Ligand SMILES: [Zn+2]
């Protein structure tokens with residue numbers, strides 16, 4: 001059977017994902033996210049949807065789901081963990097929109113209706129929708145992240161974000177035999193340094209900063225990176241603090257131990273870190289050795305308060321462990337050595353280092369994954385460097401879809 005596919009966003013960029021699949025008398029939506037820029041950018045409007053699928057709870061994949069599921073009351077297939085973390089992210093999106101006077105893309109009622117529409121699935125569960133069998137698989141990116149396999153006449157796999165190597169928090173995604181492979185390409189043309197060496201350099205730097213009397217500030221995304229870093233640091237004997245939305249996400253992760261590689265380790269990491277709960281404990285955190293806090297790109301959240309206090313201290317260090325998008329404070333710090341706090345720009349005297357703790361497969365890892373899936377058609381999305389895959393994919397029919405332009409595949 002033939003189906004029509006159309007990207008509503010995220011085809012040729014990292015951000016605002018969304019793809020429709022039409023055929024067999026139904027329209028399905030795979031992901032619907034936003035780019036958390038200032039103001040946020042949205043995908044194209046979605047048509048009336050019958051069934052929605054969410055791969056994971058990062059904003060670029062889940063941020064716009066309530067606009068569809070709230071409005072059309074369509075079922076949302078995802079892991080229960082992605083639904084709960086997604087709910088946090090959706091509510092936070094509304095909170096930021098209100099505070100910054102941005103357009104509100106949906107209402108609190110839409111989020112509530114979305115949560116009631118969730119059909120929870122576990123890895124390896126299969127559901128049947130008008131003769132299309134949909135199976136969920138582990139994507140290895142963050143806890144609860146899923147790939148979807150659609151099977152009618154042939155198999156079509158949609159990866160969402162994936163990592164094919166083990167991390168401290170989650171295990172790797174496994175290749176799936178298929179005819180059509182929709183795969184993310186964030187790291188097209190780039191490779192990660194060895195994770196082990198990165199961890200050793202990171203730990204050595206932390207020791208150096210604390211020994212010279214400084215504080216280590218680690219800005220982290222709430223979902224995944226905060227917990228990966230806590231796991232890495234959990235055996236250190238320092239005074240360690242965690243602040244921001246990452247705290248609530250860690251609690252949710254512990255509510256769903258089946259999605260965590262080693263839940264004992266995560267529990268002990270949570271115990272080892274002091275949680276910042278109020279102004280007084282924030283003062284204590286400032287005098288501590290290590291602070292892990294949102295936001296990951298230094299654009300909002302408690303990080304700004306810590307930066308304000310530490311920015312003039314050359315003994316302290318800011319260790320960046322995540323991607324810094326254009327037009328963010330993190331990028332400005334990297335390129336110009338200054339940050340904007342409450343509208344004013346300040347130079348930063350702290351030491352600045354960055355480390356690659358990516359939760360995405362790199363170029364070579366993606367190529368090996370594709371070879372093992374052995375598809376006929378490879379459709380690359382979630383990437384602004386898709387062309388760089390072409391020389392390594394000459395044995396396949398490669399499709400580089402464009403947002404808003406439909407194409408057809410046998411499914
Ligand atoms: Zn992601």
Ligand SMILES: [Zn+2]
Nearest residue numbers: 058060061161
């Ligand atoms: Zn993503």
